[in-house]
Amino acid sequence: MFINYEHENHVYNVTIERKENFFFVTYNNTEYKVEAEELKPGQLKFKVGDRVVKSIITEGDKEKYVFVDGAVFKVKPVELTGFKKKKKKEMGDLSSPISGKVVSIKVKNGDSVKKGAVLLVIEAMKMEYLIRAPYSGKIKKINFKENEQIEIGQVTLEMSKKGG
Amino acid sequence: MEWINIFQKILIANRGEIAVRIIKACQEMGIKTVAIYSEVDSDAPHVQIADETVNLGDPTPIESYLNIPKIIKIARDVGAEAIHPGYGFLAENPDFAKSCNDINIKFIGPSPEVISLMGDKIAAKTKMENADVPVIPGYHGENQDNKSLIDEGKKIGFPLLVKAAAGGGGKGMRIVYSQDLLEQSIESAKRESKSAFGNDTVFLEKYINKPRHIEFQILADEYGNTIHLFERECSVQRRHQKIIEETPSPIITPELRKKMGDAAVAAAKAVGYTNAGTVEFMVDGNLNFYFMEMNTRLQVEHPITEMTTGVDLAKWQLKIASGEKLTIKQRDLSQRGHAIECRIYAEDPSNGFLPSVGKLSKVEVSTGPNIRNDTGIYSGMEVTSYYDPMLAKLITYAENRADNIKKMIWALSHYIVLGVTTNISFLKEVLNHREFKKGNITTHFIDNYFKDWTIAKNGLPIDAIIALAVYDSIHSRSEEIVRYKEADPHSPWKHLGRWRVGGEEVI
Numbered sequence: 001m002f003i004n005y006e007h008e009n010h011v012y013n014v015t016i017e018r019k020e021n022f023f024f025v026t027y028n029n030t031e032y033k034v035e036a037e038e039l040k041p042g043q044l045k046f047k048v049g050d051r052v053v054k055s056i057i058t059e060g061d062k063e064k065y066v067f068v069d070g071a072v073f074k075v076k077p078v079e080l081t082g083f084k085k086k087k088k089k090e091m092g093d094l095s096s097p098i099s100g101k102v103v104s105i106k107v108k109n110g111d112s113v114k115k116g117a118v119l120l121v122i123e124a125m126k127m128e129y130l131i132r133a134p135y136s137g138k139i140k141k142i143n144f145k146e147n148e149q150i151e152i153g154q155v156t157l158e159m160s161k162k163g164g
Numbered sequence: 165m166e167w168i169n170i171f172q173k174i175l176i177a178n179r180g181e182i183a184v185r186i187i188k189a190c191q192e193m194g195i196k197t198v199a200i201y202s203e204v205d206s207d208a209p210h211v212q213i214a215d216e217t218v219n220l221g222d223p224t225p226i227e228s229y230l231n232i233p234k235i236i237k238i239a240r241d242v243g244a245e246a247i248h249p250g251y252g253f254l255a256e257n258p259d260f261a262k263s264c265n266d267i268n269i270k271f272i273g274p275s276p277e278v279i280s281l282m283g284d285k286i287a288a289k290t291k292m293e294n295a296d297v298p299v300i301p302g303y304h305g306e307n308q309d310n311k312s313l314i315d316e317g318k319k320i321g322f323p324l325l326v327k328a329a330a331g332g333g334g335k336g337m338r339i340v341y342s343q344d345l346l347e348q349s350i351e352s353a354k355r356e357s358k359s360a361f362g363n364d365t366v367f368l369e370k371y372i373n374k375p376r377h378i379e380f381q382i383l384a385d386e387y388g389n390t391i392h393l394f395e396r397e398c399s400v401q402r403r404h405q406k407i408i409e410e411t412p413s414p415i416i417t418p419e420l421r422k423k424m425g426d427a428a429v430a431a432a433k434a435v436g437y438t439n440a441g442t443v444e445f446m447v448d449g450n451l452n453f454y455f456m457e458m459n460t461r462l463q464v465e466h467p468i469t470e471m472t473t474g475v476d477l478a479k480w481q482l483k484i485a486s487g488e489k490l491t492i493k494q495r496d497l498s499q500r501g502h503a504i505e506c507r508i509y510a511e512d513p514s515n516g517f518l519p520s521v522g523k524l525s526k527v528e529v530s531t532g533p534n535i536r537n538d539t540g541i542y543s544g545m546e547v548t549s550y551y552d553p554m555l556a557k558l559i560t561y562a563e564n565r566a567d568n569i570k571k572m573i574w575a576l577s578h579y580i581v582l583g584v585t586t587n588i589s590f591l592k593e594v595l596n597h598r599e600f601k602k603g604n605i606t607t608h609f610i611d612n613y614f615k616d617w618t619i620a621k622n623g624l625p626i627d628a629i630i631a632l633a634v635y636d637s638i639h640s641r642s643e644e645i646v647r648y649k650e651a652d653p654h655s656p657w658k659h660l661g662r663w664r665v666g667g668e669e670v671i
Contacts, residue, residue, distance in 0.1 A: 001636075001637060001640065003632070003633055003636050004254055005624070005629070005632055007623065007624045008621055008623065010623055012623075012624055012625075012629055014629055014632070014633045015633075016633040016634070016636070016637045020639055023630075023633070023634050025629070025630050025633045025638060026633070027626065027629050027630075027633075028281075032626070034630055036638075039639055042526070042635070044631055044634060044635060046630065046631070046634060048440075048630060050629075053627045053630070053631070055627065055628070055631035056580055056582065057631060057635045058525035058526045058530070058582045058583065059360045059525070060522075060523070060525055060583060064528070064632065064635075065525060065582035065583060066631055066632055067526070067580050067582055068625065068628045068631055069577070069625070069627060069628045070576065070577030070578065070588055071580075071625075072580075072582060072586075072588070072589070073624055073625075074585075074629075075632060085199065095627045106552065134220070139247060140579060160226050
């Protein structure tokens with residue numbers, strides 16, 4: 001499962017998998033094997049490496065508060081749909097919601113595509129993510145080649161709106 | 165021991181942690197309590213623990229905790245014998261004390277006359293000078309021509325401060341280091357004051373180098389017995405408000421302590437002070453001390469005195485007000501160990517200490533040996549902008565200052581307040597500062613070392629990221645997992661339902 005957290009204008013792209021009694025958390029190309037339990041609602045105790053960490057998490061209306069090691073952090077889940085929409089309006093482009101590898105490009109420059117058509121496949125943590133055309137139009141520029149690394153927020157390709 | 169004449173029932177004209185503190189003292193002593201509260205405080209801890217409660221309605225201070233006629237009427241209706249004003253609000257309002265006296269309800273504090281006198285800074289200073297209590301040498305007279313002011317300035321000595329009588333915020337203020345600069349400084353202070361306040365009257369005062377704010381706790385009964393309970397070092401302040409207090413002070417010697425203590429008792433006796441009070445002194449870099457003012461109430465920072473002397477000040481307030489004699493003698497008192505108080509504020513230290521409001525999603529205070537929590541907050545409580553942003557006080561006690569700083573840092577590191585921004589991380593940084601550890605603190609400490617302080621923007625530590633991910637993994641339902649694409653009906657994840665981990669399938 002992919003999760004994006006925003007803290008102080010920085011987006012943290014995290015992946016977590018649960019296998020039996022362990023959580024595998026991947027952040028910044030490092031995987032952490034975590035043994036965790038929720039002692040009380042919002043109160044976590046987890047073991048990572050040889051460290052035991054206690055943390056308390058509460059949810060506000062829009063944000064989460066994390067207390068860990070004597071400090072409090074306020075984070076927001078990233079609303080990527082809103083994020084993308086804003087960018088589309090401004091520049092008419094498409095950005096990647098995750099960091100991963102471009103495994104397949106289904107279109108080439110100049111192609112006309114219909115709204116909803118698959119344009120690009122990005123793989124991250126053994127999962128695939130499809131970039132679909134948000135509207136019908138023409139492909140103007142593809143910014144990546146197959147097997148290239150793509151980071152969250154990077155623009156995958158540019159396309160013009162039909163008739164626009 | 166039983167107190168035969170102690171009150172049966174009192175009203176507490178306050179809210180928050182101090183109301184809780186007083187109600188608990190009353191409960192220990194078998195006194196019934198009446199809490200008053202405004203609409204926004206209906207679930208507040210002081211309301212929950214009191215025997216009787218009365219709603220004041222409108223939460224604006226002037227309509228609630230500052231409304232003298234309303235509070236007096238309630239006190240009469242419920243049959244309270246006395247009113248404890250706490251601190252802030254009506255605690256130092258002579259009209260309130262007098263209104264209580266007028267209907268035969270005991271005001272727990274000194275007489276209205278004493279409150280009035282101490283509220284007038286100039287009259288109080290004159291009174292203290294006459295009682296041989298050292299005051300900051302200065303000139304507050306009416307002769308405002310340059311020659312008179314220069315003559316007065318020479319008498320005071322240098323450096324000195326030229327202050328606008330109507331001043332504030334450093335406007336119309338000049339530090340003068342030598343005589344030849346005095347005239348031009350007086351003139352420019354006058355000009356600035358005239359344009360800022362429309363009044364060019366100036367005061368002259370000796371400039372205090374490396375000023376410390378050190379105060380002495382006083383207890384006085386109604387039979388002329390007056391004692392002091394040593395000092396509290398309150399130099400660490402922001403915007404003239406204390407944030408960390410400690411006792412004993414790291415600079416006070418036994419000789420100085422005795423001299424200042426005697427002066428504090430003399431100050432209290434000079435005005436016929438009764439009940440608990442505090443004499444504030446300014447101490448300069450050469451350990452000269454000067455009377456600043458007297459606070460005619462129980463102070464916010466009273467717990468550190470209680471920790472180091474073993475004397476319960478709130479209970480003594482009640483005993484003295486009910487006519488008990490002060491049975492503690494000065495010679496019986498001693499300081500033991502070291503106590504610190506940190507004030508936990510709902511404010512943002514990296515944004516000019518602006519108050520923050522919101523719902524406290526989690527409150528869990530740290531507990532342990534010699535840790536005291538005076539709080540008026542709970543998980544789920546709404547912090548509003550109606551009242552002071554102080555949420556709670558954390559007090560620690562240890563054998564010595566060095567150990568106690570460590571204990572306080574530990575306690576702050578385990579103190580959980582989520583939902584609003586607090587000053588907890590700031591307090592920790594102050595306690596960790598090398599100059600604080602050395603005891604080199606003055607009232608300029610925060611300005612000198614933390615002026616443009618912001619929380620280190622090191623981003624989220626990995627432990628916070630792991631905690632969040634684990635939390636979200638445990639709590640997510642399929643709906644939430646696809647959260648970031650849910651507005652898109654064409655999302656492949658909508659069709660998939662749940663994320664597949666390690667699957668080969670490609671759509």
